[in-house]
Amino acid sequence: MSEKKVKRRDFIFTATYAVGAVGVAATVWPLVDQMNPDASVKALASTEVDVSSVEPGKTITVLWRGKPVFIKRRTQNEIDEARSVRMEDLPDPEKDEDRAKNPEWLVMLGVCTHLGCVPLNDKGDYNGWFCPCHGSHYDTSGRIRKGPAPTNMSIPNYEFLENNIIKIG
Template sequence: MATSASLGEPSRRDFLFIATGAVGAVGVASVIWPLIDQMNPDASTLAAASTEVDISNIAVGQIVTVKWRGKPIFVRHRTPKEIEAARAVPLDQLRDPATDASRVEKPEWLVVIGICTHLGCVPLGHQGAYDGWFCPCHGSVYDTSGRIRQGPAPYNLVVPIYKFTSATKITIG
């Protein structure tokens, strides 16, 4: 026959068992937490995750190079003539077809990663037959929208993730 103590009322032993388990769980968590926390990226990595560019001092027609994640980023303040020329290119003339509108958030601002898609060189701005970029290493020529037009590069200059945070600031990354 079962006694009333064994059926439903907690005993001192039940309390000690639960308390010991709770203290053990807190102890394990306090040991494991530093091991998990050390896997988070350090402050310098988080700082490199995005960069803010002040575009208020970039003149029309000027290209500014900034660094993001160790890569050069070209920010080009395009002229109306450059925008018109970029929009007028038929897609069937492009090796890596992309409309100008798909590569820019605002027509007057082009933001691209400044690394040639052929072998990773850094192209020179305001160069080449299309007044875009010219890679002197192997002769790749990009237009004012960063699209490959001549040479061995297989793809357009890459457009990074960016957004306009104000009328004068762009956040890249």
């Protein structure tokens, strides 16, 4: 008879632990799930921009993930100027070909890499961008040329969906 009680007791303990584990999981899941991004954040993960109205030499600014993104339609002169720069003249060497998937279009985060200010377009010593806060000068490829900024302006992930549609993110 004692053999039977031990088996019954083991079953009751196992069943109690299983029900307790399910209860803990049911309690913890909503706490973990609430840490996932909501729909509005997921919607900002990527954005599509129609650039058909941008004239050569002009820049537009769009918001992506709460940050400005500069999209510049470069002229042939600006492309040639960016590609003629010697790598040894750059504090953060990076070829223009590596920064622009399509040479005519430069897509980059519009944030100064020094302290996060938004640089001014078509200003500075290199006809690119100038950050008036601390004096960083960027060229027509968004590369740092002069000033306290340590690196070039960042290039986000982007692709051309069509000739005039750019998907950022």
